[in-house]
Amino acid sequence: MKRILILGANGQVGRELLDASRPLGEIVAATRDGALADGTPCLRVDLADAGSLRAALEHAQADVVVNAAAYTAVDRAEDEPELADRVNHRAVGEIGDWAKSHGALVVHYSTDYVFDGSGFDGSGFDGAGTRPYREDDATAPLGVYGHTKLAGEHALAASGAAHLVFRTAWVYASHGHNFLRTMLRLGAEREELRVVTDQVGAPTPARWIARTTAAAIARRAAMEAKPGGVFHLVAAGRCSWFEFAEAILRGAAERGLIVRVPRIVPIATSDYPTRARRPAYSVLDCARLENAFGLELADWRLGLDEVLGEIAAGSG
Ligand SMILES: NC(=O)c1ccc[n+]([C@@H]2O[C@H](COP(=O)([O-])OP(=O)(O)OC[C@H]3O[C@@H](n4cnc5c(N)ncnc54)[C@H](OP(=O)(O)O)[C@@H]3O)[C@@H](O)[C@H]2O)c1
Incomplete structure (x- = not known):
C-alpha cells in the first residue's frame, strides 16, 4: 500500500486529487490552513515556510508526493516576486531534495505560461507555421508567475528525484477561482460581457487532470522502465x-443555470490590460503523455459539458 501526500488539497486540482487518488493507497492531505474544504482537519503546510514543509514531509513519509499547491495569482505575482519564487520554485526544489533522499516520487504541476505564446517558431498567434508546443520547445516566460514555475521545474529536475511534471493550462472546475465561475457570475449579472478573442488554449477540467495524474502514477508503478x-x-x-x-454561457442557459445568454463582445487583449502579460498561443501537444502512459484527454467541449452538468446537478 502506497502513501500519497497531497500538498495544496484545497486548490482546484488538489480537491479533485483527493477523490481520484483514493485507489492508489493511503492519502495524507495538506493545506495551507490545516483543514480541507469540508472542515476536516489535515496537515498544515505553508510552502512559504520551509520548516512546515519539511515537518510535513517527515511526518507523512510518503512514497509519492503530489504538489498541487502553487502561487497562482498571475497578476499579483508581479508585485510579490519573492513570495511567488519561494512557493513555486524553492519549495519545489526542497520537495525534490527530500524525495531524492527518501526514494519517493514527486508529481508536480507546471503551466503553459512557461512559453511566451508566440508559437514554437515565433511566427506569432496562429501564425502559419504554428503547431502546439512540445515539452522540449524553447521556454520564454512573459511574467513572474511563468518564470517561477519554470524555475520550479528546473529545481525539481536538479534534485535528482524521480518526478513527473504535468504542464497544464486554463484549469477550471465547479469549485474554486476560475474563468467558468467568473463567467457564470457575470453572465447572471450583466447584459454584456467583453471577452478576449486573441488568446487560444485548451480549457482543462481539474478533475481530468487529477484522474490522469492518478492513472499515470498507477501505470508508472507497474512499468519496468x-x-x-x-x-x-x-x-x-x-x-x-x-x-x-x-460555450459556457450557452451551456449554462440550456441547463437553466442562467436565465438568458448575455451579449458577448469579442475584444483584443490590448483592450483588457492586465498587470502580467499572457501568452497568446497556449496550445500544448500531449503526444508525450500518450506515448509514455497511453493516456489521452478528450475534447475540451466534453469537459465543459461534464462540469456544467455537475454544477446543474448541484454537486459542485
Ligand atoms: N489555474 C490554472 O489555470 C492553471 C494553469 C496552468 C497550470 N496550473 C498549475 O496547476 C497547479 C494547480 O493549480 P490550481 O488551478 O489547482 O490552483 P489553485 O486552485 O489556485 O490552488 C492552489 C492551491 O495552492 C495553495 N497555496 C498557495 N500558496 C500556498 C502556500 N504558500 N502554501 C501552501 N499552499 C499554498 C492554495 O491555498 P489556499 O486554498 O489556502 O489559497 C490553493 O489551495 C498549479 O501548479 C498551477 O500552477 C494552473
Whole structure:
C-alpha cells in the first residue's frame, strides 16, 4: 500500500486529487490552513515556510508526493516576486531534495505560461507555421508567475528525484477561482460581457487532470522502465477565451443555470490590460503523455459539458 501526500488539497486540482487518488493507497492531505474544504482537519503546510514543509514531509513519509499547491495569482505575482519564487520554485526544489533522499516520487504541476505564446517558431498567434508546443520547445516566460514555475521545474529536475511534471493550462472546475465561475457570475449579472478573442488554449477540467495524474502514477508503478520528466497535459482541441465564454454561457442557459445568454463582445487583449502579460498561443501537444502512459484527454467541449452538468446537478 502506497502513501500519497497531497500538498495544496484545497486548490482546484488538489480537491479533485483527493477523490481520484483514493485507489492508489493511503492519502495524507495538506493545506495551507490545516483543514480541507469540508472542515476536516489535515496537515498544515505553508510552502512559504520551509520548516512546515519539511515537518510535513517527515511526518507523512510518503512514497509519492503530489504538489498541487502553487502561487497562482498571475497578476499579483508581479508585485510579490519573492513570495511567488519561494512557493513555486524553492519549495519545489526542497520537495525534490527530500524525495531524492527518501526514494519517493514527486508529481508536480507546471503551466503553459512557461512559453511566451508566440508559437514554437515565433511566427506569432496562429501564425502559419504554428503547431502546439512540445515539452522540449524553447521556454520564454512573459511574467513572474511563468518564470517561477519554470524555475520550479528546473529545481525539481536538479534534485535528482524521480518526478513527473504535468504542464497544464486554463484549469477550471465547479469549485474554486476560475474563468467558468467568473463567467457564470457575470453572465447572471450583466447584459454584456467583453471577452478576449486573441488568446487560444485548451480549457482543462481539474478533475481530468487529477484522474490522469492518478492513472499515470498507477501505470508508472507497474512499468519496468519508469517514465519521468515533463509532460503536457491538457484537454484536446482549442478555443479562444471568447469561444470558451460563449460555450459556457450557452451551456449554462440550456441547463437553466442562467436565465438568458448575455451579449458577448469579442475584444483584443490590448483592450483588457492586465498587470502580467499572457501568452497568446497556449496550445500544448500531449503526444508525450500518450506515448509514455497511453493516456489521452478528450475534447475540451466534453469537459465543459461534464462540469456544467455537475454544477446543474448541484454537486459542485
Ligand atoms: N489555474 C490554472 O489555470 C492553471 C494553469 C496552468 C497550470 N496550473 C498549475 O496547476 C497547479 C494547480 O493549480 P490550481 O488551478 O489547482 O490552483 P489553485 O486552485 O489556485 O490552488 C492552489 C492551491 O495552492 C495553495 N497555496 C498557495 N500558496 C500556498 C502556500 N504558500 N502554501 C501552501 N499552499 C499554498 C492554495 O491555498 P489556499 O486554498 O489556502 O489559497 C490553493 O489551495 C498549479 O501548479 C498551477 O500552477 C494552473
